[in-house]
Amino acid sequence: MREFMIIFKQAFVTKAKTKSFIITTAVMMVAIFLFANMGKIIDSVQDMTGGDDESEAVLLVRDDSGVLIEKLKMQFEANESGTTVESSDQSEQQLTEQVKEGEIDSFLTLALDDTKTIHAKYTTMSAMEFTLPMMLQDALQSIQTEMQAEQLSLSTEQVQTLFAPISFEQQSVSPSSKTKEELSQARGLVYVLMFLIYFAVIIYSSMIATEVATEKSSRVMEILISSVSPVKHMFAKVLGIGSLGLVQMVLLGGAGYIALKSTSSSESADGFFSVFGFSNLHVGTIVYAILFFLLGYFLYATLAALLGSLVSRTEDVQQMIMPMSLLIVAAFVIAVSGLSNPEMAYLQYASFFPFFTPLVMFLRVGMLDLPAWEPVLSIVIMLVTIFVLGWFGARVYRGGVLMYGPSRSLKDIKKAIQLGKE
Template identity: 80%
Template sequence: MREFMIIFKQAFTTKAKTKSFIITTSIMIAAVFLFANMEKIIDTVKGATGGDKDSAEVLQVLDESGVLAERLKMQLESNESGIKVELSSKSENALTEQVKEGEIDSFVTLGLDDTNTIQANYISMSAMDFSLPMMLEEALKSIQTEMKAEELSLSGEQVQTLFAPIQFEQQSVSPSAKSQEELSQARGLVYVLMFLIYFAVIVYSSMIATEVAAEKSSRVMEILISSVSPVKHMFAKVLGIGSLGLLQMVLLGLAGYIALKTTGSEMADGFFSVFGFSNMNVGTLVYALVFFLLGYFLFATLAALLGSLVSRTEDVQQIIMPMTLLIVAGFMIAATGLGNPEMAYIKYASFFPFFAPLVMFLRVGMLELPVWEPLLSIAIMLVTIFLLGFFGARVYRGGVLMYGPSRSLKDIKKAIQLGKE
C-alpha cells in the first residue's frame, strides 16, 4: 500500500506542478470570468471608444408612398428598437453610392402597390446583416396589418381577436417522459455536464497514456517495476491523474458558479435559466459524478494498457486512436439524442459500456427512467472496468518491458506473453 500511495502522490503532484497544467487551468478559469463579464467589457470598450450603447442607429428611408416613413418611425419607437428613422430626399442610386463608399450603413425604400400592399427594399453593404432587416420586416408587417384593418373598418379589439394565440399544450403518456418545461431545462444542463464528461475523459485518458509512454522512453519504468508491481503502478497512475482531473473540474465549476453569480447581469441570469442551473436537480448532479468517475476509470484503464505498448510519446496518439474514436462516437450518439432521448438506438447504446457514460447520463437527465435501467448500466460498466483492469494488468505487466517501434494493437499478444515470463 505504501508503494501505491507513493506512485499515486507522484502522479498527482508531478502533473499538478507542471507549467502546462497551471497555465491551462488559469487560462480556463480566466476564460470563464471573461465570458461571464463580457457584457460589462463590451460596455466599457464602447465607452472608451466614444460609443454609447443607448445611441440610436440611424436608418435612411426613401419613402415613395409619402405615408409609410412616419408610421415606421412610430412603430420602431413603440418597440424601443433603438433605431432612428431619417427621411431622405436623395435618389435610390445616390443612397446606394453612399452605402458603397461607407458614408451610411444601409437604407430602405418603401412604397405601396395597386393593392395597397407594402413594397420594401433594404440595401446594405454586408450580406450578413440580419438583425436590422428582421426588425424592419416585423415593424412593416405590423403597419401592413394596421392599414388593412383600416380598409376593412376594423377596430383595434377586432384586429387583436384575429391574431389571438391559441391555447396549445403538449402532453406525453410515456412513463419515462418529463413535461416540456422540465425537458427544456434539463436539456441545457445535460448538454453542459455531458460535454464536461466528454472533455475530461478524452483529455485525462490521453494524459495517462502519454505519462506511461514517457516513463518508458526515459527508462524510469525499469527502476519503478523493480520495487513495485506493474499492476499497482498502473492503478496508482489511473487514480492519481483521475484525482487531478476531478480537482480541475471542481475548480472550473466553482469558478463558473462564482463568476455568473457575482456579475449580476441579465446574461448571467439568462444563462442559469436557459441551461437549467436555476432549478438544478441534485439527482442529475449525482449521476453526472457517477458516470464521470466510471467513464474515466473505464477509458483510463484502457489508456494505460495502450500507453504501455509504445516506447515513444510521439506514438501515443496513434495507438489510442481507436479509444478516442469510441469516445467521440459516444458523444455523437448522445448529442443526436438531445432532441429525442427516447429513440430506440439511444436506449440500446446506453447499455454499451463504452457509450454509457454519455448516453445513459443523457437518458437519466432528460427522462424519468425506472431505477433498474441506470443501475444496470452502472453494473455493466463496473464489470467491464473489472475485466478490463484484469486483462489490462496482464498486458501492462509485459507492455512496460517492451521497447522498440511498437505501434500496433497486435503487440497486445506479445505483451501478455512477456508478462507471463
C-alpha cells in the same frame, strides 16, 4: 500501500506543477469570466471607440408615399430600439453611392401601390446584417395590418382577435417521458455535462497513456518496477491523474458559477441558468453525472494505461490509443443523436454497452424518468467491465512496461502477457 501513495502523489503533484496544466487551467478560467462578461466588455469598448454615437444609429428613409415615415417613427419610438428614423429627400441613386463610399451604413425606401400594399427596400453594404432588417420588417408589417384594418373599418379589438393564438397542449403517455418544460431544461443540462464528461475522459485518458510512454522512453520505468509492482504502479497513475482531473473540473465549474453570479447583468445570469437547466438542478442528475464521470474515467483510463504500456515512444501513443478514441467519439455521437428523442430503441441498447454507458445512459437518466433497475444495471455492468479490464490490463501492463522497440500494433498484447508471466 506506501509505494502506492508515493506514485499517486507523484502523478498528481508532478502534473499539477507543470506549466501546461497551470497555464491551461488559468486560460480556461479567464475565458469563462470573459465570456460571462462579454456584454459589459463590448459596451465598454463601444464607449471608448464612440460606438454608441447617435450618428451611427440613424436610418435615412426615402418615403415616396409621404405617409409611411411618420408611422415608422412611431413604431421605433414605441419599441425603444435606439435607432432614429430620419426622412431623406435624396434620390435612391445618391443614397446608394453614399452607402458604397461608407458615408452612411444603410437606407430604406418606402412606397405604396394602388392596393395600399407597402413596398420596402433596405439597402446596405453588409450582407450579414440581420437585426435591423428584421425590426424594420416587423414594424412595417404592423403598419400594413393597421392600414388594412382601417380600410376594412375594423376596430383594434377585432384586429387582435384575428391574430389571437390557438391553445395547443402536447401530452405524452409514455411512463418515462417528462413534460415539455422539464425536457427542455434537462436537454441543456445534459448537453453541458455530456461535453464535460466527453472531454475529461478523452483528455485525461490520453494523459495517462502519454505519461506511461514517457517513463518507458526515459528508462525511468525500469527503476520504478524494481521497487513497486506494475499493478500498483498502473492504478496509482490512474487515480493520481484522475484526482487531478476532478480538481480541474471543480475549479472550472466554480469559476463558471462565480462568473455568472457576479456578472453585471443578473437577468442574463438567471436566464443562462434557466435555459440550461441549472436553476432547477436535481440532486439525482448531479449524482449520476459524477458517478458516470468517475466510472467512464476509470474504464477508459485503465484501457489507456494498458495501451500506453505497449509503446516505447511518446510519438506512437496517439496511434496506439486511436481505437479507444474512436469508441469515445462513437459514444458521444450516439448520445448527441438522442438529444431530440431520448426514447429511441437503439439508445436503450447502446446505454448498456459499457464503453457507451457513461454518455448514453447519462443522457437517458437526465432526460427520462427511467425505472431504477436500468441505471443500476448499467452501473453494475461498468463495474464488472472495469474489474475485468483492470485484471487483464494488469497482466498486460506487467509485461508491457518492460517491452522496448517499435510497438504499434495491438498484437503486442499477447507478447506483453507472455513477458509478464516470466
